[in-house]
Amino acid sequence: MESSIIIEKSIFIFVIFGLTMLMAMYSTWAERKVAAWLQDRIGPNRAGPWGLLQPLADGLKLFSKEEFLPDTPNKFLFVAGPAISMSVALMTSAVIPWGDKLEMFGRTVVLQATDIDVALLYIFGVLSVGVYGIMIGGWASNNKFSLMSAMRAASQMISYEVAMGLSIIALLMMTGTLSLREIAAGQQGMNWNVFYQPVGFIIFLVCSFAETNRTPFDLAECEAELIGGYHTEYSSMRMGFYLFAEYASMFISSTILAVLYFGAYNYPGMSWAVENWGVNAANLIGFGVLFGKICFFIFFYMWVRWTIPRFRYDQLMRLGWQGLIPIAIVNIFITGIVMLWPEIMSALGM
Amino acid sequence: MSIETISLSGRKKEVSDKKMTFWESLYLVAIVKGLFITIRHLFTRKVTVKYPEQVRERSTVYRGQHLLKRDEQGRENCTACGLCALSCPAEAITMTAAERKPEEKHLYREEKYASVYEINMLRCIFCGLCEEACPKDAIYLTESKVLVPSMYERESFIFGKDKLVMPLTQAMQNAQLNNAN
Numbered sequence: 001m002e003s004s005i006i007i008e009k010s011i012f013i014f015v016i017f018g019l020t021m022l023m024a025m026y027s028t029w030a031e032r033k034v035a036a037w038l039q040d041r042i043g044p045n046r047a048g049p050w051g052l053l054q055p056l057a058d059g060l061k062l063f064s065k066e067e068f069l070p071d072t073p074n075k076f077l078f079v080a081g082p083a084i085s086m087s088v089a090l091m092t093s094a095v096i097p098w099g100d101k102l103e104m105f106g107r108t109v110v111l112q113a114t115d116i117d118v119a120l121l122y123i124f125g126v127l128s129v130g131v132y133g134i135m136i137g138g139w140a141s142n143n144k145f146s147l148m149s150a151m152r153a154a155s156q157m158i159s160y161e162v163a164m165g166l167s168i169i170a171l172l173m174m175t176g177t178l179s180l181r182e183i184a185a186g187q188q189g190m191n192w193n194v195f196y197q198p199v200g201f202i203i204f205l206v207c208s209f210a211e212t213n214r215t216p217f218d219l220a221e222c223e224a225e226l227i228g229g230y231h232t233e234y235s236s237m238r239m240g241f242y243l244f245a246e247y248a249s250m251f252i253s254s255t256i257l258a259v260l261y262f263g264a265y266n267y268p269g270m271s272w273a274v275e276n277w278g279v280n281a282a283n284l285i286g287f288g289v290l291f292g293k294i295c296f297f298i299f300f301y302m303w304v305r306w307t308i309p310r311f312r313y314d315q316l317m318r319l320g321w322q323g324l325i326p327i328a329i330v331n332i333f334i335t336g337i338v339m340l341w342p343e344i345m346s347a348l349g350m
Numbered sequence: 351m352s353i354e355t356i357s358l359s360g361r362k363k364e365v366s367d368k369k370m371t372f373w374e375s376l377y378l379v380a381i382v383k384g385l386f387i388t389i390r391h392l393f394t395r396k397v398t399v400k401y402p403e404q405v406r407e408r409s410t411v412y413r414g415q416h417l418l419k420r421d422e423q424g425r426e427n428c429t430a431c432g433l434c435a436l437s438c439p440a441e442a443i444t445m446t447a448a449e450r451k452p453e454e455k456h457l458y459r460e461e462k463y464a465s466v467y468e469i470n471m472l473r474c475i476f477c478g479l480c481e482e483a484c485p486k487d488a489i490y491l492t493e494s495k496v497l498v499p500s501m502y503e504r505e506s507f508i509f510g511k512d513k514l515v516m517p518l519t520q521a522m523q524n525a526q527l528n529n530a531n
Contacts, residue, residue: 038388040397202378307388308381 004107013113016093024247025055027298031247034302062240070233072142081137082234082241088130089248095119096255097181099265099287103279111287112181119180120172123256124165127211130249131157134213134220137242138230149229152313153220156210159320160217164207166328167200170335171260184264188271192263199331201261203324208253210320213246215305222310254297258290265290413476414494416469418514419487420521421459422528427488430464434480434489442473443480460486467514471498471507 029044029051036043044051072078099111116122131154138150171193175183187193194201210217221229231242258264265286273282311319337344373379399406419427430447448465450458457463476497480489501507 037392040391040394042396042398042400045400303385303388307384 008107008109009113012109012111013094016098016113017090020090020093020248020251023251023294023298024244025059027247027250028058028243029054030298031302031305034299035306038303038306059240062237065236067238068233068235070142072140072233074140077136078140078233079238081133081140082231082238082245083133084136085130085133085245086241086248088126088133089245089252091126092123092249092252093255095122095180096252096259097184097264098290100185100283101279102283110181111283115179115181118178120168120178120183123180124161124168128157128161130211133242133245134230137234141230141233143233145226146230146232149220149222149226149232152226153213153230156217156219156316156320157213159317160207160210160324163203163320163324163328164211166325166332167203167207168260170200170328170332171197173332173335173339180259184259184266187263187266189266190263190268192261192266194261197261197331197335199327200335203328203331204261205257206319206324208257209301209304210316212249212253212301214250214301216308216310217316218310219313219316250298250301251294254294254301255290257297258293262293408493408495412493413478413481413491415492415497416474416480416509416514417490417492417516418467418511419490420516420518422521422525423456424518424521424525425457425459426463426515427459427486428464428467429458429460429462429486429488430467431462431485433483433485437479437483438474439477439479440473440475442470442475444468444470464511467511469509469514471509472504 032054033043033051035041044054047053047057069075069078094113095116097112097115101111102109134153134157135150138146138148138153141147171183172178174193174196175186177183177186183193209215213220220226221231223229226232231239234242265283267286267289270282270286273285421427430445432445432447435441435443435445444466445464445468446466447462450461450463454463476491478491481491498507
């Protein structure tokens with residue numbers, strides 16, 4: 001029994017790892033395609049049909065480029081920077097419920113690498129480590145523009161982490177659990193959290209953009225002011241790792257958005273499907289549904305990128321500290337009042 | 351009508367620094383509007399051309415590389431009058447005139463010809479004024495797709511008669527075509 005669980009989980013971890021990598025790879029392709037479409041162009045169409053082999057060609061190019069190491073005070077940290085970014089982006093996928101459960105070989109396989117009770121705290125903890133990847137990379141580059149960009153990214157990510165945490169509290173008050181599996185299970189049918197927490201969702205969405213360093217919050221990479229940003233000094237696959245980590249974290253944060261607010265793997269008529277088509281079929285459809293939601297959010301990230309221009313640094317800080325955090329706190333109060341409304345009424349004798 | 355009220359496009363908007371309302375300062379409506387503007391472009395016709403496979407059609411007044419013509423007997427038309435050089439706004443054309451010797455009668459149509467005829471392709475703007483100025487129908491701007499090939503030396507952009515004069519074989523083909531007609 002013990003060994004079978006280990007085998008099951010390792011297979012699952014490998015599948016999820018591969019899936020994340022594949023999604024990150026094809027996000028780079030999709031980014032270029034979506035950018036082209038939104039700008040009335042055609043986009044990559046040389047490598048393979050519709051340019052589908054483009055990520056492989058890009059990867060091959062990055063691998064074959066010269067790996068340049070600047071005269072940095074700490075070579076170890078310079079190499080560690082992209083690795084930290086990458087591993088952080090991949091670690092979060094461990095607690096995400098990709099589906100309900102499957103029945104295979106007389107066993108119930110839960111479609112989640114690990115179901116820990118503090119999944120949400122784990123995600124926040126791991127995400128906040130992501131700052132180190134950028135900060136260390138920017139510092140070890142021994143380049144003042146990289147350092148400035150890394151400082152910007154660090155202050156931005158820390159500021160928005162606060163608002164993100166506060167926006168989640170209202171959701172936690174409603175669901176009463178930190179486990180992502182229970183949060184996902186609580187959104188059966190069309191009972192999605194976004195309908196109960198629209199304000200919280202918008203704050204969380206904005207903060208996700210900031211956390212993944214995507215436009216309009218990509219201050220860490222603004223070419224016009226800071227050359228290439230924190231990865232100016234990086235070349236070949238180390239640079240590729242940073243870019244890859246961005247797409248991997250985009251995939252993961254789309255997943256978190258879908259799981260927390262958009263009903264995870266739930267779809268209307270799921271219980272009917274379980275009765276008529278069996279557990280496996282219903283839950284595989286559920287996985288497909290979750291995947292569709294994730295793809296929509298990835299598309300949304302790209303869509304926003306080609307719509308909204310980049311923030312100025314002071315605007316960014318004002319939005320974070322004077323805009324989102326107060327709104328998040330007010331949202332917590334309103335959620336509390338609505339939840340306790342019967343008790344308040346009875347306490348007032350009404 | 352004063353200058354302030356004129357609007358050629360009819361889309362003129364007054365710039366104002368009025369204070370935004372709370373709802374406007376959230377920018378949410380503006381952002382959603384912007385998102386709908388960009389998503390509309392997903393469904394519009396793509397304006398780009400897949401170049402190597404698909405070549406954009408050229409305009410009927412397209413002007414390509416120059417050609418110094420020969421007549422149906424293969425003699426050069428140019429008489430080195432210098433009108434093309436005079437009409438050239440970019441001053442790209444230079445030439446040296448020479449007198450035709452009796453044994454060269456089959457080479458040049460008139461008694462005077464251009465012993466050197468050079469166009470500086472770095473200066474030429476392909477305006478076609480030389481073609482219009484020429485009284486002898488000697489210089490033409492062809493429909494050639496290559497305007498000027500890329501080269502390393504500045505000197506090589508000065509095209510002499512070796513590159514500009516119509517090849518003799520082409521002149522012979524033209525003559526045959528004319529006879530057939």
